[in-house]
Amino acid sequence: MSSALRRLTSGLLSLTVGLAAATSVGPAAAHADTRPTLPRPEVAGAGDAPLGGVVPGRTGADIRASVEAQAAHRERALARAGGVTVAAQEHPAAGTYFSRQSQSTAIRATHTVFYGTGDRTRVGDVVYAPTLMPPSSACLEITTAYTWDAPALWAWDWCTDNPGVGKEVPLNANFVSTYTTPVNGLPAYSIDIQKTNAATNTWTAYLYNFKNGRWDTFWAKSGTSQIGQNGWDVFEPYVTRNPSTGLGYYCATMAGRTFEARGIQVRVNGTYQNASASTGASYYWIDLACGSRLRWTQNDLANWSARIS
Numbered sequence: 452m453s454s455a456l457r458r459l460t461s462g463l464l465s466l467t468v469g470l471a472a473a474t475s476v477g478p479a480a481a482h483a484d485t486r487p488t489l490p491r492p493e494v495a496g497a498g499d500a501p502l503g504g505v506v507p508g509r510t511g512a513d514i515r516a517s518v519e520a521q522a523a524h525r526e527r528a529l530a531r532a533g534g535v536t537v538a539a540q541e542h543p544a545a546g547t548y549f550s551r552q553s554q555s556t557a558i559r560a561t562h563t564v565f566y567g568t569g570d571r572t573r574v575g576d577v578v579y580a581p582t583l584m585p586p587s588s589a590c591l592e593i594t595t596a597y598t599w600d601a602p603a604l605w606a607w608d609w610c611t612d613n614p615g616v617g618k619e620v621p622l623n624a625n626f627v628s629t630y631t632t633p634v635n636g637l638p639a640y641s642i643d644i645q646k647t648n649a650a651t652n653t654w655t656a657y658l659y660n661f662k663n664g665r666w667d668t669f670w671a672k673s674g675t676s677q678i679g680q681n682g683w684d685v686f687e688p689y690v691t692r693n694p695s696t697g698l699g700y701y702c703a704t705m706a707g708r709t710f711e712a713r714g715i716q717v718r719v720n721g722t723y724q725n726a727s728a729s730t731g732a733s734y735y736w737i738d739l740a741c742g743s744r745l746r747w748t749q750n751d752l753a754n755w756s757a758r759i760s
Contacts, residue, residue, distance in 0.1 A: 503660060503663065503665025503666055503667050504660065504663070504665065504667045504668070505667060505668050506620055506630070506658050506667045506668065506669045506670075507620070508604075508618050508619055508620035508621075508669075509618065509619045509620075510617065510618050510619075514616050514618070514619045515600065515601075515603075515619060516596070516598075516603065516605060516615075516616040516619050517598060517600060519575065520577045520596065520598050520689075521615050521616055523540065523542070523577060523689045524577070524579065524594070524607070524689070525614045525615065527542040527544075527687065527689070528584070528592070528607075528609075528614075528678060529614075529677070529678075530542075540575075540576070540689050540690065540691060541689075541690045541691070541692070541699070541740060542687070542688075542689055542690075543687070543688065543690065543737035543738055543739050543740060544683075544685045544686065544687040544735055544737055545685060545686050545735060545736045545737065545739055545747060545749075545755070545757070546581070546683065546684050546685030546686055546687075546712065546735055546749070546755050547683060547684045547685065547712070547715055547726050547732050547733075547734070547735065547749075547752045547753070547755065548681070548682075548683045548685065548732065548733055548734070548735035549586035549680075549681060549682035549683060549717070549726075549730070549731050549732050549733075550586075550680070550681050550731065550733065551731035551732075551733075552586040552587060552680070552682065552717060552719070552730060552731030552732070553586065553587050553588075553680045553731075554587060554719055554720070555585065555586050555587045555682075555717040555718055555719050555730070555731075556587070556645065556646040556649075556718050556719075556721075557585065557643065557644060557645040557646065557717065557718035557723070558583060558584075558585040558586070558589075558643075558644050558682060558684075558715070558716065558717050558718070559641070559642060559643040559644070559714070559715075559716050559718075559723065560581070560583055560641075560642060560684055560712050560713065560714055560715045560716070561634055561639045561640070561641045561642075561712070561713045561714050562581045562583070562595055562639055562640055562642065562711070562712055562713075563581075563634065563635075563637045563638065563639045563709060563710055563711040563712075564595055564602075564604075564622055564626075564627065564631060564638055564639065564640055565602075565622075565637070565638065565708060566602050566622045566623055566624075566626075566627070569704060569705045569706065569707060569708050570597055570601075570602045570622070570705075571597065571598070571599055571600075571601075571602075571704060572597055572598060572599050572700070572701050572704060572705075573599060573691060573700035573701065573704065574599040575599065575691060576599065576688070576689055576690055576691050576699070576700055576701055577596060577597065577598050577599075577688070577689045578596075578597040578686075578687075578688045578689075578690075578701050578705065579594050579595065579596055579597075579685075579686075579687040579688070579689075580595055580597070580685075580686040580687065580688070580710040580757065581595055581684055581685065581686060581710065581711075581712040582594040582595065582596075582683070582684070582685060582687055583642060583644065583683070583684045583712075584607075584609075584678065584681075584682045584683050584684075585644050585646075585654065585682045585717070586680055586681060586682030586717065586731065587646070587680060587682070588652065588675075588676040588678070588679060588680060589609065589644065589646070589654050589676055589678070589682065590608070590609055590610035590652060590653070590654040590672040590673060590674055590676055591606050591607055591608060591609060591610075591617070591644065591654050591656055591670060591671075591672045592606075592607040592609060592678075593605070593606055593607075593642050593644060593656050593669065594606075594607055595622075597701075597705070601621065601622075602621075602622040603619050603620060603621055603622055604619070604620040604622060604626070604640075604669075605618070605619055605620075606618040606619075606656060606669055606670035606672075608672050609672075609676050609677050609678045610652070610672050610673060610674030610675055610676055610677065611674065611677070612677075614677055617670055617672060618669065618670040620669075626640075628662065629660060629661070629662045629663075630658050630659065630660060630661060630662075630667075631661065632661045634711070634713060635709075635711065635713075637709060637711065639711070639713070640658055640659070641658070641659040642656060642657070642658055642659075642669070643656070643657045643659075643666070644656045644657075645657070645718070647671070648673065651673040651674075652673055652674060652675065652676070653671060653672070653673035654671065654672055654673070655668060655669075655670070655671040656668075656669040656670050656671070657669060682717075683735065684712050684715045684726070684755075685735060686710055686739065686755070686757050688701055688739060688740070690739075690740045692740060697742070698740060698741055698742055698744065699739070699740035699741055701741075702740065702741035702742075702744050702745065702759055705759050706744070706759050706760065707759065707760070708758075708759055709756065709757065709758045709759075710756070710757045710758075711754075711755070711756045711757075712754065712755050712756075713753075713754050714753060714754065715732075715752065715753045715754065716753065717730050717731075717732075725751075725752070725753040726751075726752040726753045727751070727752050727753070728752070732752040733752070734749065734752065739757070741759060744759055744760050745757055745758070745759050745760075746758045746760065
């Protein structure tokens with residue numbers, strides 16, 4: 452068996468095990484959907500932008516996202532989608548997975564975010580939490596990325612032959628004061644990713660600007676998706692285990708932090724609907740390498756929460 456085929460088999464096995472294990476995820480403490488009620492982005496025309504403004508960030512040569520982190524994320528996502536190459540690090544994930552939805556034209560959710568104490572990982576490890584990918588052959592994924600460098604919000608370009616970060620926005624005080632609102636006592640941003648031109652498969656991501664009460668354009672991309680129909684809203688670490696504890700290093704460096712995805716919805720037949728089995732969603736669960744230090748709460752497919760003690 453070639454090394455490439457072994458990597459493909461390993462990736463598909465991990466996906467199968469994860470989906471099977473996910474069916475056993477049961478309810479924990481109740482969590483209401485406290486996602487803020489926001490106006491829907493009004494698109495003036497196919498692919499038109501901006502609506503209110505443009506989220507400031509880095510593009511092109513100014514992007515500082517590490518090559519290693521990009522490569523790891525790309526490999527894992529392609530493995531989930533049935534592609535090849537999974538690196539030696541453990542790449543678990545948990546949350547909501549869309550594998551039976553090919554007709555949606557948008558996805559939206561509200562995600563917690565933080566910076567400062569506990570926002571870095573061990574060198575080489577990355578925590579994507581949450582990371583949101585629309586189903587139905589979308590072109591971009593919005594990822595909350597905690598790396599060993601600095602936390603950032605990334606727009607992943609999945610409509611290129613060599614997928615990578617197309618835009619990077621630092622997670623700092625200015626971002627929090629402009630693009631977040633308290634949800635369950637935590638700062639959280641609201642993201643809406645829409646297909647804005649069906650003919651060119653153009654997808655546009657919008658962030659809600661809570662300071663100015665408007666939707667700002669994050670990034671847009673068109674083309675042929677390298678991911679295909681699958682989508683997700685998941686907690687996804689690229690984790691190395693501490694041999695002395697058997698747990699992932701991030702479980703200690705991010706102790707006390709909570710990661711949440713609230714109000715996960717897809718738009719089908721022109722209407723936003725909560726993620727559920729009827730919208731093609733299912734539970735996705737592969738052990739997140741924190742043992743009892745991580746409390747996972749997912750009472751339904753539209754909301755999940757992970758608290759590290």
